[in-house]
Structure formats: C-alpha cells, structure tokens
Amino acid sequence: MDVVLDVMLLGQRRFHELGLRTQVVLRQLPLNLTMIFVCGISALADRADFADAGFVISQLLALALLTACAAVPWERLPRWSFLAIPVLDFYPIGLLRFSDGDLLPGLGLLAVFPILWLAGAGYRPRTAVAFGAIATLLMVWTPHFMDGTANIHSLASELLTPFIMFVLGVATSISALSGRTQRKRIEELLDRSETRQQLLETIVDTVDVGVVVVDTVGDIVLMNAQQREIHQSALPEGLEAAREPELLVYADSSDELIEPKLRPAARAVAGEVISHELYRLGRGQRARTVSVSAGPFRDAGGEVAGTVLAFSDVTEVVAAIRARDTFLAAMSHEFRTPLTSLLGYAELLHEDASLSPAARADTLVMARNARHLNKMVDDILAAATPGAAELPRTPLDLAELTRDAVDSSTPDAARRDITVTFTDDGVLPVLGDRTGLVRVLDNLVSNALKYSGGGSTVTLRAKRDGQWAVLTVADQGIGIPPEDLKRIFTRFQRGSSALRSGIPGTGLGLALAREVAVRHRGELECVSELGVGSTFTLRLPLRGELGARS
Template identity: 60%
Template structure:
C-alpha cells in the first residue's frame, strides 16, 4: 500500500517498477474512487436511489473486483489474465448506470476507465477495439433487452456512448503503441550510448597516452590512468596532491619551473592550441619528458565546452635520440681524426718524385677511398643534427659560380673514372642561403652522378633561370633509378634497388640531407630517372629579389 500511495500521490516511483498485483490495484482504484464519489452525490441528490438493487449490485461488484486485484497472485498467471478485470468493470458500470437512471446522467462514460486500461495494455489493437465495442454495446443494450418491447430507435440512441468509448479506445491504443515504440527507441539509443561510453573508457584506459579533459571553467572532469601516473610524477616530494601552481613542470632541457600562465593547462584555458610541446615533469631519476597537445571542444550548441589535453611520455624516445646523436657525433669525430692523417700523409707521399708508378697509383686509390670514407662520415655527422640552426648565417651567393666550383672539385675524381663533366652556364644566379649547405647539395649531386656512371659517360651541369627560381640540373648517363624507388630516394638510409644490386657503397643519407637543406632554403629538390638511361636531379632555389618570394610571384602571375 505504501508503494501505491507513493506512486499515486508523490510519483517518486515508476509505475513499471511495481509488481503485477500493485499495478492491478492501482489501475482499478480510479474507477472505485469515482464510484464512491457517485455514491456520495446520490446520497444528497436522491437517497432512495441508493437502495435500488442495480445500483447496490454495481457498487458491490466494483468492490469485489478491487478485492480480486489485491488477492489474486497475478505474478503466477499469464500477463494477459489481468485484462479480465477491465472487462468485469463494464458489468459494474452497467449496473450503476441502470440504477441511477433518471437521477444522474452520463454514468455510462465511467466505462472510459476500463477502456483506457484495455487500450493502454499495448496488446493487439484490433482485438482491444473489438472487445471495447462489444462490451460497450452489451453495457447499454442489456437493460433495454431486459425490459423488452423497446423500439429500434431506442437502441440506436444508445449508440452515442459506445461510439465515444470506441474512439477513446482507438486513440488510447495508438498513443500507447507510439509510446512503446518511442520507449524502445530511447532504450536502444541509451544502450548504444552506454556501449560507446564503455568503449571510449576502455580505449582511453588502454592507450599509452595521458588524457585530461577540463571544462570551460578549468576544472578537471576526466583523467585516465596514464594521466594519473604522470600527475603523480609531477607532484612535489612527499605530497599526495597539489594544485597546478605547485606541480613540478619544467621546460625540456632546463631546471627552471614554467610559470603557471605558461603551463599547458593555463594556455589551454586561455584558448590556445598546443601541438607536441615538450615539458619535463618532476625531477631526479623519476622525471618524465612529455609531449603535450591540446584541442578545444564544443557542445551540441556550438558553445565552448572545454579542452582535451593529450600527454605522451617520450622520455625513452628523447633519451634514445640524444644517445644516438652523441654516438654519431663521437663516432664521426673519432673517424675524422685518423682519416685526416691518412689523407695528409698520402698527399705528402704523392709529392715524392722518387715513387714508382705502381706505388703512386696505389696511393691515389688509398687517397680516393679515404676521401670517400670521410664523405660518408660527414654525411653521418650531418644526419645527427636535426633541423636548421637559427645561428646559420645566410648571405647572397651566385649559384652558377658554386656549380662551377663543384665541377672543379669533382674534376680529379671524374678524370680517374674516365667521365666527362660539361657545364652549361646561363649567367649569374643570385640566391640567399647558407653556403656550406648549398655546396653540400651540389657536391652530393655531382659525386652521385660520377659514382653511378660508367667510364666514358657524360655528366652535364646546367644552370638557368625559371621564372623566380634559380635552377641547377645535374644530368648523368648512369644506371638510373626504378620508378618504385623514386618516391623514397629522399628518405634517410634508403637506397634504390639498382644501387644495391650494383654493389656501390653508400649510406643512403646524402640525398636525404640535400633534400632537407633545399627545403630549409625555401626550395625543392626533384628527380626524374629511367633505368639504363640515367637520372636528372633538379635543384630549385628562390632567386635573390628583394621583397618578393617565388610563392608570391607565382600567385601574382596567376
């Protein structure tokens, strides 16, 4: 009873959460309360009507039906059995209606209660409408049949109430079925939403990336387990929890704490977007280096809802890169020292006129191989330096003159290989750049052209203007590069399959470094090649023209 009153008066419990017996009683109770109200009204309007057998019988039947709702174990019976109760209610309503005829009108509409019960059950629409129609007709026509002698128009006049009840049954059935369909759709969407939420939680807990979500007020709303580990690393020694201002956050490579407003959370709260910025969390051997990115997200209305920060632990990666660079630099230095000595002594010996022809030839081979080895060491050393240093001094240079110097430098090697070098000069080509880097590009292109060409071949160096570009082309008649290898020839430590088959030594660094230097100068390094015919490497650098860049000029021309 407490549950019934809770639903009826306070509505704190869902009707569907009640048991079958409680639902039956609660569905029957409105009719009984209305019949009680009818009894009170008749007591004042016409007390004599209360003694009429039909009226008393209807009230008694209604009470018996309510008692059946309370005592029958509906949970042990099939669900459809409870629908017998609203059908019995038509009997009670019919008796009360007959007993109060002439005193109260419209009591037949009390049948709307069982009609709503039947139609709201969600059972078969046609069957429910048919039952309601039949029960309504029986309710209004039975008294006429019992009296006997009623004219046909009397039966027709009594159809108003059944028609109204049928209309209510149809409307209620449609609304119920629509509600059931909507409820099923909502439950399906809730199930999908819960599944996606669980999937998202599983993904966030599985990935080895710290994820932190903060709302538009800067308050933490989500932090996965990986982020909690990083947070503990950033805590001061002995602290179990600390505000953002007290966390140990350093810029990578320094021991100075980052100001609060410059920290990732502060910048993210200010609406700034972060892309792989490096920080160090904590100090000592437990410190971790992290790469942090941040993106704002918006709600369904388009309003700013907060920010997501992704923290990737790159401690081992940074340590590995630094160890690699240190190793390459140390190795290159240790190689360069003895190589310099070998080349120096070889040059001194070559100046000795008493050397025999065979000894001089052997010295040239030794010198050539030592220079080749030194070039490989230089490539490795250059590869250990990532990016372009801001301290590099760029000056105005003549690309055509640098090409001529590269040809002169390569002349001894070309002569020893029996390869001719031809220069096609189109005049001065002023560019602004780092002389060391550009010379390295040209030396690499020319040495590769010689290295992959046979004796008797021709290497052509062409310089020309192409719009706002200074262009240098190095054309050889070598072994060529297969089409499938062209896309990766500018990738570090990658060599073409033709070069590998030829057995010609190399590191796969020269072209990658040349491509990087060209890009750093705002230019491009391109290649076209045909196996067995040769290759053409094209270097494009912006011409030195005050206030105008190649990109701007191209846009202006278009």
C-alpha cells in the same frame, strides 16, 4: 501512497518503472475516484440514492476491486491475470448506472476507464476492444430487458455509448501499440548506445596513449587509465593529487616550469590545435617525456563542445634517439683523428721524390680512400646533428658556389674521363648557410660523377625562375629505377641500381642534402630514367623573396 501521488502529479517516477501491483492500483484508482465523486453529487442532489441497495452495492464492489488490486500478488500470477479487474469493473458501473440513471444519465461513460485499461494493456488488443464494446452494449441494454422497456427505439437510443467506447478502444489500442513499438526501439537504441559506450571506454582504456577530454571551460570529462598513470608522473613529490598549475610540466630541453596558460591543456581549451609537441613531466627517475597533440571536437549541432588531448609516452624513444645521436657523434669524432693523420701522411708520401711512379700511384689511392672515408664521417656527423637548429644565414651567390663546386670536381672528373659543363644566368643571390649549401652542391656533383661512365657528360645549369634560384645537375649515368625514386631522400637508403653497381656509399648524402634544402625553404627533386641518367633540381628562394617570406 507517496509513489502514487508522485506519478499522478508527474513527478520523478515514471509509470513503467513501477511494480506491477502499483501499476494495477493506479489503473483502477481513477474509476474509484470518479465513483466517490458521484457519491458527493448524490449527497448534494438526492440523498435518497444512499437508500438504494444497488447504489450502495456498486460503491462497495468498486472499493472491493481496488482492495483486490492492492492485495493480490500479481507478480506471481500470469502476466495477463490483472485484466480480470477491468472486466469486473463493468458490473459496478452498470449497477451504478441502473440505480442512479435519473440523476446522472451520463454514468454509462464510466465504461471509458475499463475500456482504456483493456485496450491499452497490449494483451490481444483486438479481442479486448471487441469485449469492451460488447460489455458496454450489455451494460446499457440489460436494464431495458430487466424493466420490460426493451424495444427497437429504446435499444437504438443506447447505441451511441457502446460505439463511442469502441472507437476509444480502437484509438487507445493503436496508440498503445505505437507507444510500445517506440519504447522498444528506444530501449534497443539505448542498449546499443550503452554497448558502444562500454566498447569505447574499453578501447580508450586499452590503448597505450593517454587520452583526456575536457569541456569548453577546461573541466575534465574523460581520462583513460594510461593518462592517469602519465598524470601521476607530473605530481609534485609527496602529493597524490594536484591542480593543473601545480603540476610539474617542462619544455623538452628546459628545467623551467611552463606557465599554466602556456601548457597544452590551457592552449587547447583556448582553441589552439597542437601537433606532436614534446614536453617533460615530473623530475628525477619518475620524469616522462610525452608527445602531445590536441584538437577540438564538436557536438551534433556542429558547435565546439570541448577538446581531446592525446599524450604519447615517448620517454624510451627520445632516450634511444639521443643515445644514437651521441654515439654517432662520438664515433665520428673518434674516426676523424686517425683519418686526418692517414690523409696527411699520404699527401706527404706523395710529395716524396724518392718514390717510384707505382708507389706514388698507391699514395693517390690511399688519399682518395681517406677522403672518401672523411666524407662519410662528415655525413654521419651531419646526420647526428639535430635538423631544427637555427641556420646561420649569410648573403651568398648560388652561381658562384656552384662554380666553386665544379672547379673542385675537375680533377676527379678528369680521372674518370667525364666532361663537366656549367652555365648560369649571372648572379643568383640567396640567403643561407654556406657550409650546408656547399655540402649539398658537392654531394650532387660527386654523385653525378660517381654514377656516370667514362666519356659521358655532367651538365650543370644555374638560372632564375620567377622567385627562385634554380640549379639542375644532369648526368648520363646508370639512372634510378622508378620504385627507388620515392626513397632516395630517406636516410640510410640506397637505390637498387647503386647497390648492384658496387659503388660505395652510406645512403646519407641525398637525405642530408634535401634536409638542408628544406631548412632553406627550398626544394630538392629528382627525375631519372634507368640506363639514361638522372637530373637533380635544387630550388632556393632568391634573397629578396626569402626576406619577404620570413
């Protein structure tokens, strides 16, 4: 009874969620309630109806049908078997109308209940609608044949009720079919949505990236399995759970806890976009280094609905990079000491007057190769130095630095029979790191000489170009194939033409040169044609422009 009342009063339960027996009872109940209401009217208006056998039998039949609805195990019978109830309903309705037609002439409209039931059941709707209309017609015509009043006028006067029932049946059938189609479509969409949700959850739990989704107030909506493991590493020792302010979150190279409002989750909730920032979670052997990215997601209306944070565990990667840098730095320093000795003794031998010209030439070869090795060591040391370190900025003249680089290269150019020319537009004031820029200029000039043949010319031009100080270094050397231009500025990469030439190198010089240029907020570019030569262009902001950009 509680279920019946809940459904009738539009409560929590839905009709299609009920069992078949309960559904059958609820479909029959409106007719019985209406017939009980007729009993109440008869009791007030004309109690003589209760002495009429037909009146009493119709009420008893209706109650018997309601009892059958509740007693029969419809779930065990064929699905369509319950339609016997609305078919049988026409008999008590017709009997009630025949016995009490004078008091309530509209009792024939009670046929609407079985009509709606038959038409809305969805089982052969055309047959059900036709049967309902015919049953209603027989219900209103039969009394005329029984009492001998059947004629064209009396029968025609009763056609309105069957016609109304027919129209209601057709409308109900169409509505029911449409509703079933829509419900089936909705169920398919729900099934598809649930499948996609399960697929999404499986994917999110499978990837090796920690994912956290928070709403606009910072409450966690979703956390995948990988993130739960990462989260454990940030818990204080001895705790199995903790609030965000209690988690051990540090900057990558610091032992000071980050304030809660400056942590990735709080910043992301505040609307900040985070891209690949490094943090350390936890202490000791449990500590993990993570790369964090975060961005907002929007709902169907385009409004920000929360934030997605991705935590990549890069502990092993960071450890490997630091181990590599430490190794490179240590090995480079270990190489520097013997190289310095070799270079020094080679220069001392070269000054010895007792050496023959051939031996003196050998000392020059020794010194040249020692300097080459020393430059390689410098490149390796520069590669092992973190590129994000703050540059020591001092006022410099790019034209003067270039002139010094040209002067330093003159002996090497003379030995190679290469002409070096340099022109400038006067002072080109820049602000930057002298050591870094000198290394860039020396690399560009030495590369131009290294890859040029005897009798060629290397041309340097320093000029102003709007807000920039521009230096071009053009050679007439072997050139660079187009497929190699994209990777000549990548560490430890060398062009195929350079490899074929047999000219030694580490593949670090140009990569470090571009890094220095970028750290000075400048650019280093190259255009080249195989067999014709290459032109490298260095652009640096003029000193006043750099201050304006800061």
